[in-house]
Amino acid sequence: xxxxxxxxxxxxxxxxxxxxxxxxxxxxxxxxxxxxxxxxxxxxxxxxxxxxxxxxxxxxxxxxxxxxxxxxxxxxxxxxxxxxxxxxxxxxxxxxxxxxxxxxxxxxxxxxxxxxxxxxxxxxxxxxxxxxxxxxxxxxxxxxxxxxxxxxxxxxxxxxxxxxxxxxxxxxxxxxxxxxxxxxxxxxxxxxxxxxxxxxxxxxxxxxxxxxxxxxxxxxxxxxxxxxxxxxxxxxxxxxxxxxxxxxxxxxxxxxxxxxxxxxxxxxxxxxxxxxxxxxxxxxxxxxxxxxxxxxxxxxxxxxx
Amino acid sequence: xxxxxxxxxxxxxxxxxxxxxxxxxxxxxxxxxxxxxxxxxxxxxxxxxxxxxxxxxxxxxxxxxxxxxxxxxxxxxxxxxxxxxxxxxxxxxxxxxxxxxxxxxxxxxxxxxxxxxxxxxxxxxxxxxxxxxxxxxxxxxxxxxxxxxxxxxxxxxxxxxxxxxxxxxxxxxxxxxxxxxxxxxxxxxxxxxxxxxxxxxxxxxxxxxxxxxxxxxxxxxxxxxxxxxxxxxxxxxxxxxxxxxxxxxxxxxxxxxxxxxxxxxxxxxxxxxxxxxxxxxxxxxxxxxxxxxxxxxxxxxxxxxxxxxxxxxxxxxxxxxxxxxxxxxxxxxxxxxxxxxxxxxxxxxxxxxxxxxxxxxxxxxxxxxxxxxxxxxxxxxxxxxxxxxxxxxxxxxxxxxxxxxxxxxxxxxxxxxxxxxxxxxxxxxxxxxx
Numbered sequence: 157x158x159x160x161x162x163x164x165x166x167x168x169x170x171x172x173x174x175x176x177x178x179x180x181x182x183x184x185x186x187x188x189x190x191x192x193x194x195x196x197x198x199x200x201x202x203x204x205x206x207x208x209x210x211x212x213x214x215x216x217x218x219x220x221x222x223x224x225x226x227x228x229x230x231x232x233x234x235x236x237x238x239x240x241x242x243x244x245x246x247x248x249x250x251x252x253x254x255x256x257x258x259x260x261x262x263x264x265x266x267x268x269x270x271x272x273x274x275x276x277x278x279x280x281x282x283x284x285x286x287x288x289x290x291x292x293x294x295x296x297x298x299x300x301x302x303x304x305x306x307x308x309x310x311x312x313x314x315x316x317x318x319x320x321x322x323x324x325x326x327x328x329x330x331x332x333x334x335x336x337x338x339x340x341x342x343x344x345x346x347x348x349x350x351x352x353x354x355x356x357x358x359x360x361x362x363x364x365x366x367x368x369x370x371x372x373x374x375x376x377x378x379x380x381x382x383x384x385x386x387x388x389x390x391x392x393x394x395x396x397x398x399x400x401x402x403x404x405x406x407x408x409x410x411x412x413x414x415x416x417x418x419x420x421x422x423x424x425x426x427x428x429x430x431x432x433x434x435x436x437x438x439x440x441x442x443x444x445x446x447x448x449x450x451x452x453x454x455x456x457x458x459x460x461x
Numbered sequence: 462x463x464x465x466x467x468x469x470x471x472x473x474x475x476x477x478x479x480x481x482x483x484x485x486x487x488x489x490x491x492x493x494x495x496x497x498x499x500x501x502x503x504x505x506x507x508x509x510x511x512x513x514x515x516x517x518x519x520x521x522x523x524x525x526x527x528x529x530x531x532x533x534x535x536x537x538x539x540x541x542x543x544x545x546x547x548x549x550x551x552x553x554x555x556x557x558x559x560x561x562x563x564x565x566x567x568x569x570x571x572x573x574x575x576x577x578x579x580x581x582x583x584x585x586x587x588x589x590x591x592x593x594x595x596x597x598x599x600x601x602x603x604x605x606x607x608x609x610x611x612x613x614x615x616x617x618x619x620x621x622x623x624x625x626x627x628x629x630x631x632x633x634x635x636x637x638x639x640x641x642x643x644x645x646x647x648x649x650x651x652x653x654x655x656x657x658x659x660x661x662x663x664x665x666x667x668x669x670x671x672x673x674x675x676x677x678x679x680x681x682x683x684x685x686x687x688x689x690x691x692x693x694x695x696x697x698x699x700x701x702x703x704x705x706x707x708x709x710x711x712x713x714x715x716x717x718x719x720x721x722x723x724x725x726x727x728x729x730x731x732x733x734x735x736x737x738x739x740x741x742x743x744x745x746x747x748x749x750x751x752x753x754x755x756x757x758x759x760x761x762x763x764x765x766x767x768x769x770x771x772x773x774x775x776x777x778x779x780x781x782x783x784x785x786x787x788x789x790x791x792x793x794x795x796x797x798x799x800x801x802x803x804x805x806x807x808x809x810x811x812x813x814x815x816x817x818x819x820x821x822x823x824x825x826x827x828x829x830x831x832x833x834x835x836x837x838x839x840x841x842x843x844x845x846x847x848x849x850x851x852x853x854x855x856x857x858x859x860x861x862x863x864x865x866x867x868x869x870x871x872x873x874x875x876x877x878x879x880x881x882x883x884x885x886x887x888x889x890x891x892x893x894x895x
Binding site for chain 1: 475551552553554555556557558559560561562563564565566567568570572574575578579581583584588591592595596597598599600601
């Protein structure tokens with residue numbers, strides 16, 4: 157170090173060898189057998205990387221939990237909002253459709269009839285809207301860090317299940333008031349919820365993957381959800397739909413789900429297995445299409461966000 | 462030894478919309494607004510598609526970039542804004558896909574392009590540690606194991622259960638970096654995150670990055686802080702307009718970067734772009750508004766070596782007996798020497814003024830240098846106090862002079878940064894022994 161300049165005049169010759177010796181005694185080669193990631197341009201449809209999704213399961217859980225916690229932070233009623241929304245809709249519907257329009261409600265008090273549909277419908281519409289906005293509302297994350305993007309819409313759909321459970325509790329309370337006993341078919345409720353969740357997730361994935369690029373989707377979504385409510389038997393019973401139309405009508409997964417809820421909880425009708433099967437198949441189709449569309453669009457998220 | 466990252470012929474093309482023809486009539490405007498949706502639709506359909514557009518409709522953020530990173534290597538990436546650094550990091554972190562070319566990475570990658578991604582203001586520090594950790598790719602049990610370590614490193618232990626919206630920005634950064642620092646990837650990618658936080662914490666961060674490298678993991682590191690770069694990295698890549706301008710050892714890379722940035726170097730350093738020396742308070746009695754070379758930023762070795770710069774000052778209070786002090790650093794961050802000016806007067810509140818500083822006979826050897834400049838009172842013979850001090854400004858180059866027989870003179874960096882001129886040697890009367 158402290159040698160006078162004259163001795164380092166020979167430096168150039170020794171310097172040339174320096175790099176090669178440095179590599180020779182480098183750190184041990186323990187990198188073999190590691191997984192190799194190749195980053196290159198991909199095109200077309202892609203399958204879901206389930207292994208990766210599984211590795212990020214804790215992230216899915218924390219995001220879901222964050223959605224729940226953050227939604228009701230700094231609000232006085234807190235989680236009570238999950239109840240108020242369907243409850244007030246029920247009051248309005250009971251007044252308008254039940255009392256003024258004298259809507260047929262399969263022999264069930266109209267309040268109960270509509271609330272029994274509003275519980276699953278509120279879940280479906282909220283889950284759809286929330287997952288549909290999930291990418292846009294968290295766009296800053298997309299351009300800063302890599303993680304399987306699917307966890308964003310999926311966590312939205314999952315976090316809304318908490319609202320559903322609370323609303324179900326209120327529904328049970330109403331049933332006690334009206335002295336209705338659920339039928340044994342209540343055991344199929346999880347199946348109905350699954351169909352509903354898959355539909356919301358599928359549509360949510362589809363819409364959010366487009367919404368990140370075309371903000372028009374965001375404006376359209378509220379409107380679509382509103383219209384969709386009339387395509388499902390929320391304020392009216394399916395029996396009002398012409399018989400020849402009913403098989404097509406049941407392609408809407410929410411038809412089987414809502415009528416299934418009524419059958420299982422109110423016993424107002426038999427379990428509509430045909431509609432549930434039709435709707436179930438559609439929901440699988442919607443889910444798969446949503447998944448593939450999302451995966452296809454995924455590669456441009458960071459560029460368009 | 463085989464590299465842990467191999468980047469080959471990487472390119473990334475962004476489409477940029479051509480300036481739409483402006484309508485000049487009401488009918489034209491109407492027509493345009495009617496066709497706009499179709500045009501936008503076409504334009505937006507595939508933003509990363511390439512190959513069919515005319516050349517002026519696309520922007521090559523990266524073009525044919527190839528390099529390798531070895532295990533345990535800390536690689537710096539430097540370049541001006543828009544040189545493609547961020548795009549490169551985004552591709553390496555799998556946030557966006559390249560248009561062509563490929564990257565092969567053997568091992569787990571974690572990237573830190575931003576401090577605190579996904580932090581939610583309503584959540585407590587504890588909750589954000591878990592959320593941010595899982596976003597960065599950790600599992601819950603990994604975080605459980607390192608939780609205490611993370612909290613200690615961040616130094617926000619007392620406020621762990623306070624919502625982070627009540628944190629100061631410094632605390633947020635510390636907490637976020639603490640989470641990221643405890644990742645255990647084989648490759649760590651860091652973008653300019655050290656620009657935030659106080660001096661002590663920055664030191665801690667740099668230390669952590671060094672540790673990571675010592676453990677045999679690789680780090681890719683983007684920064685404008687040449688001092689940090691020369692401390693941490695052995696090799697650097699200089700990017701220029703999306704292309705690799707140089708891959709070499711850090712000192713040469715910084716030199717190359719400085720030469721690319723000639724215009725920027727000769728330009729004035731002003732306002733927000735000035736990096737304050739750590740420890741200088743936000744509210745300053747008098748401060749630098751800009752610094753600028755009066756003669757060009759390239760000086761020849763043989764010149765009388767007069768370096769002249771103007772410092773524009775603005776005063777927010779009355780002050781007197783101000784002086785300018787400075788330290789000249791070599792491009793690798795080693796200080797070369799310092800100087801103090803004589804007091805040049807004072808300023809009253811609201812005044813601004815320009816001070817010309819000239820340095821004669823500094824005898825610097827060829828190479829790249831930069832300044833740290835202070836504004837205060839007192840010098841090394843008394844006590845000193847600085848109202849303002851900026852670092853990493855006024856980059857300049859001393860160019861080698863021409864040799865006697867043509868070509869350029871050589872000065873080895875191991876000889877040090879100063880040429881000691883006026884060296885005389887005379888032979889004493891010879892004592893002949895017999």
